[in-house]
Amino acid sequence: MAKEQLRFTGSGGQGVILGTIIMAEAAFLDGKQVVQSQSYGPEARGGLCKAETIVDDKPINYTKIETPTFLLSLSQNSFDKFSKKLAPGAAIIVDDSVRVPERISQKHEVLRLPIIQSAIDVIGKKVSANIIACGAVNEALHLASQKSMEEAVLAHIPKGSEALNLKAVRLGAKLVQDRRRTE
Structure with a gap:
């Protein structure tokens, strides 16, 4: 496996930090080397993350990411700020509410997925x-086995929400599978 440098972005409160923790743990469970870090403004909820x-x-x-090989953006403001410096050919997943300029989509594989709307409509949260x-990220990049991904999710969610969160992680994989089938 080539070294993957993942950057998750969004607004504070969208859970992007937890997302990278889960991704790191899933890869670690499969025997890979991992480093995880985060930054957010003093606004925390609602500010860029x-x-x-x-x-x-x-x-x-070297634990600093300068040119990510992958970018996830759940909000337009975070995409606009954090998409400027990507590795050549970096993969990008954005919520389908995010507009990706043609100059970026011509250089990178971009998957626009209904992440937030699916959370509301399918999961109900x-x-x-x-x-x-x-x-979705794990399905696109194959960083960890599905078993390790689900184990990492279960380790970081509130008791009583296991079934809901397993449904959510599986839905993310299905969104990528369905999108790739239609392309």
């Missing part, structure tokens, strides 16, 4: 968007 995870088969000596996103 960025969290990152590096996944590699080899030891990770908007806060499930980050778990749906984790399922």
Whole structure:
């Protein structure tokens, strides 16, 4: 596996930090080397948020991401701010409410998915968007086995919400599968 440098972005309160923690743990459970970090403004809820995870088969000596190989954006403002410096050919997943300029979509594989709307319509909870996103990212990049992904999700969610969150992570994978079938 080539080194993957993941950047998750959104608004504070969308769970992007938890998303990168889950991705890192799932990859770790499959024996990969991982590093996770985050940053957000003093606004916390509603302000821009960025969290990152590096996944590699080899030891990770440098833990800062300068040009991500993958970008997830759940809000337009976060996409506009954090999409400026991407690795050549980086993969991008955005919520389908996010507009991606043609200059970016010509250089990168972009999957626009109804992440937030699916959280509302299918799961019944908007806060499930980050778990749906984790399922989508893992399906797109194959960073961890489905078993490890589900185990990592279950380790970080409130008791009593297991079935709902497993449904969400599986829905994220299905969104990517369905989109790729129609392309």
